[in-house]
Amino acid sequence: MPAKSDQRGGPQSQSLLQRLRRRGWRLTSQRRVIAEAMEGEHVHLTAEEVYDRASPRLPELSRATVYNTLNQLVKLGEVAEVSLGSGTKRYDPQTAQGHQHLVCERCGATRDVHPAGADRLTLPTAERGRFKLNRVEIVFWGVCSNCARSPDPST
Ligand SMILES: [Zn+2]
Ligand SMILES: [Zn+2]
DSSP, X not given: OOSOOOOOOSTTSOOHHHHHHHTXXXXXXXXXXXXXXXXXXXXXXXXXXXXXXXXXXXXXXXXXXXXXXXXXXXXXXXXXXXXXXXXXXXXXXXXXXXXXXXXXXTTOOEEEEOOSSTTSOOOOHHHHTTOOOOOOOOEEEEOOHHHHHSOOTTO
């Protein structure tokens, strides 16, 4: 994660598009539809899903542009790359500090959470010299209320 730590995040923080405007990032129509595809809360899309949402609004948009733009947004620190235990890269426009994820094991519904207490894990001293830490990802697994109400299909 980049060293940018002055961002006061929270559920009410500015949208990705607003943040990009504020920092003066050149918003071409391609970049704009990509940022708009990631509007809203609890958004954790794969690059392919971003493309599926953005391309109807801008048919000339290419997958390569979507991938490149997402990589640039990650480098800028405006989008976080998360895997949520699946190994598939997902892009998260919510970059507030201490933000982790709550995932339903049955339907995959993913919510942003700000855990109390253990959100600042410290790498053991012995590992610090050998390993350059880039990010920490914590996933809380469970069953969402929708799934809890219906019988488990796997039993
Ligand atoms: Zn569920
Ligand atoms: Zn998230």
